[in-house]
Amino acid sequence: MTEDPVFERVRHVVADTFGIDPATITPETTAEDVDGWDSVAHASLIVGLESAFGKTIPMDRAYEVANVGEMANLLRSL
Amino acid sequence: MTDQLLDSANLEAAPRDDPQPRNRMVRTINEAMRRHAAERPHAVFGEFVLKGTVRRLTYAELLSDATRYARHCAHRGVGPGDVVIIILDHGPDLATSFCGVMLLGAIPSFMPYATPKQDAGYYWTSHKQLFDRIAPKLIITFPANRRHFATHCPEYLDRLALTDELPEAPTAWASPSDMDPDTVALLQHSSGTTSLKKGVMLTHRTILDQVSTYAGHLGFGPDDVVASWLPLYHDMGLVATLLMPLIVGARVVLLDPFEWVTRPETLLDVIQEKRATFCWLPNFAFSHLARVVPADRSFYLSSMRAFINCSEPCKPATFRTFQQRFASAGITERMLQVSYAMAENVFAVTQTDLTRPCRLLRADRSTFMERGVICEAAEEADSIEFLSCGPAVENTEIRIASPDRDSLEEGEVGEIVIRGTSLFAGYYRLPDQTRSKLRQGWYHTGDLGFLWKGELYVTGRKDDLIVVYGRNYYAHEIEEIVSAVPGVIPGRCVAIDVPSVELGTNQVIVMLETRDEEGAPMLPRTVKSRVAAAMGLVVTSVVVERPGTLAKTTSGKISRELNRLRYLNRGAARN
Numbered sequence: 001m002t003e004d005p006v007f008e009r010v011r012h013v014v015a016d017t018f019g020i021d022p023a024t025i026t027p028e029t030t031a032e033d034v035d036g037w038d039s040v041a042h043a044s045l046i047v048g049l050e051s052a053f054g055k056t057i058p059m060d061r062a063y064e065v066a067n068v069g070e071m072a073n074l075l076r077s078l
Numbered sequence: 079m080t081d082q083l084l085d086s087a088n089l090e091a092a093p094r095d096d097p098q099p100r101n102r103m104v105r106t107i108n109e110a111m112r113r114h115a116a117e118r119p120h121a122v123f124g125e126f127v128l129k130g131t132v133r134r135l136t137y138a139e140l141l142s143d144a145t146r147y148a149r150h151c152a153h154r155g156v157g158p159g160d161v162v163i164i165i166l167d168h169g170p171d172l173a174t175s176f177c178g179v180m181l182l183g184a185i186p187s188f189m190p191y192a193t194p195k196q197d198a199g200y201y202w203t204s205h206k207q208l209f210d211r212i213a214p215k216l217i218i219t220f221p222a223n224r225r226h227f228a229t230h231c232p233e234y235l236d237r238l239a240l241t242d243e244l245p246e247a248p249t250a251w252a253s254p255s256d257m258d259p260d261t262v263a264l265l266q267h268s269s270g271t272t273s274l275k276k277g278v279m280l281t282h283r284t285i286l287d288q289v290s291t292y293a294g295h296l297g298f299g300p301d302d303v304v305a306s307w308l309p310l311y312h313d314m315g316l317v318a319t320l321l322m323p324l325i326v327g328a329r330v331v332l333l334d335p336f337e338w339v340t341r342p343e344t345l346l347d348v349i350q351e352k353r354a355t356f357c358w359l360p361n362f363a364f365s366h367l368a369r370v371v372p373a374d375r376s377f378y379l380s381s382m383r384a385f386i387n388c389s390e391p392c393k394p395a396t397f398r399t400f401q402q403r404f405a406s407a408g409i410t411e412r413m414l415q416v417s418y419a420m421a422e423n424v425f426a427v428t429q430t431d432l433t434r435p436c437r438l439l440r441a442d443r444s445t446f447m448e449r450g451v452i453c454e455a456a457e458e459a460d461s462i463e464f465l466s467c468g469p470a471v472e473n474t475e476i477r478i479a480s481p482d483r484d485s486l487e488e489g490e491v492g493e494i495v496i497r498g499t500s501l502f503a504g505y506y507r508l509p510d511q512t513r514s515k516l517r518q519g520w521y522h523t524g525d526l527g528f529l530w531k532g533e534l535y536v537t538g539r540k541d542d543l544i545v546v547y548g549r550n551y552y553a554h555e556i557e558e559i560v561s562a563v564p565g566v567i568p569g570r571c572v573a574i575d576v577p578s579v580e581l582g583t584n585q586v587i588v589m590l591e592t593r594d595e596e597g598a599p600m601l602p603r604t605v606k607s608r609v610a611a612a613m614g615l616v617v618t619s620v621v622v623e624r625p626g627t628l629a630k631t632t633s634g635k636i637s638r639e640l641n642r643l644r645y646l647n648r649g650a651a652r653n
Contacts, residue, residue: 040339042340043370046340051372
């Protein structure tokens with residue numbers, strides 16, 4: 001399990017968005033592992049992440065990420 | 079667009095031997111398009127918004143570019159009556175290619191492209207089956223899609239027409255000017271499993287009939303501006319945001335559906351900036367806008383005449399949330415309206431009255447649940463709320479039927495059956511399915527509902543159709559896909575729908591049995607990815623159970639209803 005602070009924050013926003021236990025989320029977690037994570041819910045997640053990080057995620061990249069770890073990498077790169 | 083092109087479009091639009099006096103009714107969509115191009119060549123038909131840029135198309139440009147497509151299709155051997163499939167990303171070519179195919183007297187049909195998230199193998203296998211049935215003469219698509227065809231669907235490579243292959247100028251070409259209005263204008267493919275999609279055949283006459291009655295009902299005219307993110311392969315997008323504005327001579331501002339989902343506020347920005355007057359949305363979109371648009375954003379939306387809720391069950395709670403969130407932007411209750419619509423009737427069957435808020439009926443819950451009869455609820459009684467879909471549009475009749483009675487009384491729940499001058503000509507190359515739904519001139523919708531004081535209320539479905547985000551899926555089709563997943567005991571699964579108040583739509587839950595205890599933890603992921611690939615549907619949750627756990631009917635069949643109750647009860651116990 002990583003101690004990376006960016007990942008930790010992403011993990012908590014994902015957990016809040018989908019109402020699940022943060023401990024169940026790893027960098028390898030994909031949308032298919034989380035109940036209710038569809039493209040409409042993904043939009044809520046993006047808004048949640050943008051507000052938590054104070055950053056704007058480019059739309060075309062917001063849907064390219066394959067798992068939670070990649071989402072953290074994307075936020076780190078912005 | 080060069081002046082030369084504009085000139086050629088104008089010339090073509092006003093042939094000297096057919097002056098088309100202004101007061102003459104048009105007989106085909108092509109005539110309507112030509113007339114607008116001739117009379118108001120510089121009026122804007124469409125603005126296509128993508129990644130912050132706007133591509134504008136005037137009526138003259140629409141006709142001119144459509145003519146280029148028509149000519150190119152003719153050059154590629156397409157003739158009247160041939161089917162041409164259009165698979166394009168967001169942009170003006172959606173409109174110009176579609177209109178071009180119609181100009182030729184051929185039959186266009188929009189289909190979605192494979193998204194990067196979709197399993198390519200399944201998208202292509204199922205689309206190839208669909209192509210094989212429809213036998214398109216040509217497939218118009220964007221250049222980058224060619225390599226996907228080469229990899230996954232090489233049989234159709236020689237039928238591709240790429241958007242960058244078009245000749246620059248619309249050189250001399252005689253379009254069929256005396257087209258029979260009863261020829262099929264287009265095919266509209268309902269959603270569901272790709273290979274099983276039914277192509278709804280609509281003629282020029284039925285489309286024009288629907289548009290003239292529906293536009294009349296709404297008071298929709300050339301000064302109206304439609305703002306939309308709806309995909310055009312969906313009937314609501316195709317008719318309300320492309321064909322009706324085109325026939326009437328109005329203007330559309332179209333957003334890319336994928337961009338809209340992530341940034342729903344772009345729709346409100348566009349309404350404010352373009353002073354839009356109409357917007358058609360499925361119920362979930364109202365919830366999505368209310369939930370996701372940042373709270374600190376404010377808008378000025380008073381140009382709007384109506385937001386029309388359509389294509390999935392319309393919920394009073396959703397309207398209330400939306401109206402409260404955007405009241406400061408000028409959204410009133412009266413602006414939130416409802417239509418009951420389907421491709422089989424071109425589009426609208428009913429429409430509420432734009433001059434007042436939609437009727438809300440509070441019915442006694444127990445009489446409705448137990449007897450399928452509506453009684454207005456007493457003040458304190460346990461009640462259930464229904465939002466009216468309005469009265470039938472002109473030229474469309476509605477009756478409510480039961481298995482033993484053709485026409486039920488007011489307030490009795492039964493199947494909604496419709497007839498009228500906008501009814502479809504049948505499903506393309508599916509005579510058996512046409513016969514089963516279209517009987518003695520009446521279309522049996524499969525929707526359940528009742529009539530009350532002359533207005534229609536929809537309560538549910540007769541069959542196992544599930545509406546999610548405004549799109550239709552059959553539970554038995556989902557179950558067939560799940561049943562084929564390795565590890566699932568064949569036939570031992572159910573797909574059920576559970577309403578989500580928060581999302582304003584239904585969610586699909588799959589419950590299945592397996593003997594493979596070791597592989598069980600991986601089953602939800604596999605099931606979700608198979609169903610998403612096959613149908614574009616994201617299953618919300620997969621419940622994996624031991625053999626013999628799923629509830630059965632007395633005849634031993636796995637019951638959707640009993641398992642749905644089990645699932646809901648478990649959720650209630652958890653909460």
